[in-house]
Amino acid sequence: MTDWHVNPELLLDYEQGALDPSRVMAVDAHLQHCPRCRSTVRVDMRWLDDSWAVIYDGVHTHQPKGAERLLRRAGLPEHRARLLTATSALRWSWLGATTAVLTFAVVAANTGAAGARLALLIFLMVAPVLPVLAVATAYGPPFDPMHEITSATPMAGPSLVLWRAAAVVAASMAVGAVAAALLPGPGWWAVAWLLPALLLSVGSLALATVTTLPLGATLLGGAWLAGVGAVAAAVPGGQAREVIFGPSAQTGYLIAVIAAGGLLAVRRRRLDPGESR
Amino acid sequence: MITIRISDLGKRYGATTALDSLNLQIGLGVTGLLGPNGAGKTTLLRCLATALAPDAGRLSILGLDPFVAAQRTQLRRRLGYLPQDPGLYPNFTAYDLLDYIAVLKELTDRQRRQAEVRRVLAEVGLADRAKTKVRKLSGGMRQRLGLAQALLGEPDLLILDEPTVGLDPEQRMLFRALISRLGETRTVLLSTHQTEDVSALCERVVVLSGGRSVFDGTPRELAELASGKVWLSAGPAPTGVYWRNAEGEYRTLGDRPVQGEPTPPSIEDGYLTLMGSDAAGVVR
Numbered sequence A: 001m002t003d004w005h006v007n008p009e010l011l012l013d014y015e016q017g018a019l020d021p022s023r024v025m026a027v028d029a030h031l032q033h034c035p036r037c038r039s040t041v042r043v044d045m046r047w048l049d050d051s052w053a054v055i056y057d058g059v060h061t062h063q064p065k066g067a068e069r070l071l072r073r074a075g076l077p078e079h080r081a082r083l084l085t086a087t088s089a090l091r092w093s094w095l096g097a098t099t100a101v102l103t104f105a106v107v108a109a110n111t112g113a114a115g116a117r118l119a120l121l122i123f124l125m126v127a128p129v130l131p132v133l134a135v136a137t138a139y140g141p142p143f144d145p146m147h148e149i150t151s152a153t154p155m156a157g158p159s160l161v162l163w164r165a166a167a168v169v170a171a172s173m174a175v176g177a178v179a180a181a182l183l184p185g186p187g188w189w190a191v192a193w194l195l196p197a198l199l200l201s202v203g204s205l206a207l208a209t210v211t212t213l214p215l216g217a218t219l220l221g222g223a224w225l226a227g228v229g230a231v232a233a234a235v236p237g238g239q240a241r242e243v244i245f246g247p248s249a250q251t252g253y254l255i256a257v258i259a260a261g262g263l264l265a266v267r268r269r270r271l272d273p274g275e276s277r
Numbered sequence B: 001m002i003t004i005r006i007s008d009l010g011k012r013y014g015a016t017t018a019l020d021s022l023n024l025q026i027g028l029g030v031t032g033l034l035g036p037n038g039a040g041k042t043t044l045l046r047c048l049a050t051a052l053a054p055d056a057g058r059l060s061i062l063g064l065d066p067f068v069a070a071q072r073t074q075l076r077r078r079l080g081y082l083p084q085d086p087g088l089y090p091n092f093t094a095y096d097l098l099d100y101i102a103v104l105k106e107l108t109d110r111q112r113r114q115a116e117v118r119r120v121l122a123e124v125g126l127a128d129r130a131k132t133k134v135r136k137l138s139g140g141m142r143q144r145l146g147l148a149q150a151l152l153g154e155p156d157l158l159i160l161d162e163p164t165v166g167l168d169p170e171q172r173m174l175f176r177a178l179i180s181r182l183g184e185t186r187t188v189l190l191s192t193h194q195t196e197d198v199s200a201l202c203e204r205v206v207v208l209s210g211g212r213s214v215f216d217g218t219p220r221e222l223a224e225l226a227s228g229k230v231w232l233s234a235g236p237a238p239t240g241v242y243w244r245n246a247e248g249e250y251r252t253l254g255d256r257p258v259q260g261e262p263t264p265p266s267i268e269d270g271y272l273t274l275m276g277s278d279a280a281g282v283v284r
Helices: A008-015 A021-033 A045-060 A066-075 A078-085 A093-110 A113-128 A129-136 A146-150 A158-181 A187-191 A193-205 A213-234 A241-244 A247-271 B041-048 B069-076 B094-103 B110-125 B139-151 B169-182 B193-199 B219-224 B267-279
Strands: B002-013 B016-027 B029-034 B058-062 B078-081 B158-160 B187-190 B203-210 B212-217 B228-235 B241-244 B250-253
Touching: A008 A021, A021 A045, A045 B110, A066 A078, A078 A158, A078 B094, A078 B110, A093 A113, A093 A129, A093 A158, A093 B267, A113 A129, A113 A241, A129 A158, A129 A193, A129 A213, A146 B094, A158 A187, A158 A193, A158 A247, A158 B002, A193 A213, A193 A247, A213 A241, A241 A247, B002 B041, B002 B187, B016 B029, B016 B041, B016 B058, B016 B187, B016 B203, B016 B212, B029 B041, B029 B193, B041 B058, B041 B158, B041 B187, B058 B228, B078 B139, B094 B110, B094 B139, B110 B139, B139 B169, B158 B169, B169 B193, B193 B219, B193 B250, B193 B267, B203 B219, B212 B219, B212 B267, B219 B267, B250 B267
Parallel strands: B029 B187, B029 B203, B078 B158, B158 B187
Antiparallel strands: B002 B016, B002 B058, B203 B212, B228 B250, B241 B250
């Protein structure tokens, strides 16, 4: 309520349509909150409310930026893009950190012949872990402070987890693919990390049906680094790359991806915080 | 009308029992949950809000079984939940945050969503703060924003975990008025450490201790547990719980002190009588 009221002459001009638009809007705004002035003038309150609602929404509505704009341009519905870009791993800070790590590996691989082979191996070992780290932060505590509220909404559960995981894996892999293209040397080594990355990501989600997503991702990412590190230390020279990323290993990764995907499909309901484990 | 039926509900965290074969029925209106820290209040609310799966027992909420995935989703469409720590994204504006949560609540049509966001912002008195970032809102405003998100979609069941914590007296009064109004047409279940909230808001109060219900009745019935045990006297009592009030008299809960005059018990007196030494955590 206000003590100030529109003077009668101004109200008369308003009623007769004799005011300029800015003054009309000022009177509109006042009428919305002043029953006394409303009672002295003929006004369609429903029209007035609707008009102001449009203005209010226009002023306050979220303006899509960055990743959200990209997702919408890619054809994703507006509400879906909203959901995905609230994920921390789709923010520029995260993508920037991923880019920095991969840039470092690419620069190292391009400097000097002696260290290049080792740097390439390190790149191939580290690149699959980056999407997994993103998956770990995609859903649930401690990375989503609003997880408790999210858990009690109808979108909670497997659908949201998988959408967000897919988005962050896609974003991380896109950055990784650009980095891989800049690697020295030929051929298919540039994409040799993709299947391991997919395996670790899908495997982390499958593990999240028995434990938390961050723990599942950490366990699997850690196991990968420890395993390939041990192989690299045990196998001499350039053979380590062949053992870890060669055709036989890739076949094994593919089989494991299919197995993890199957397990995830069967147990996906357990990604819902309200589901008994 | 009973809207929530809880039968033999159990939840453990390792060796700690949070809910111990809890049985309870809750109806329309505002019901308050009281109890010391660790009594199981938050665990119960999380289970009812479907944010946590119980280990044992049966639940029927608004006629739906949250143990069944499809019914759990239906239930989530009809409930609003304000957790103890909402964790609202600090860099979102109030409007954006509600818009995002409205999407989580399946309000996918943009126009309908905007209308709903506008409605709840007005309901909690934050319409003029829509463009303010969460981190710039005061504690009371953040709490109101937390309540606003729970109101999105006009839920039939509101679950509020300590909704008045951190509010100043004026904000608490406004909050009570709002919750009281909401309780006229729906089920509101709230936990609190404030016995004043219970007496001001709740038609019914449940006291939890050790994961079990140790009292279930009206606030008046809770207060009456201390009937004949509350005294005013000029000097301190030799036994019992006592404190000096604003008038300089000693208020004693327990045996009658010398020249003690009986005085009507409050909810807090009833709670202290019920809980004895376990009552720590409830403040006046």
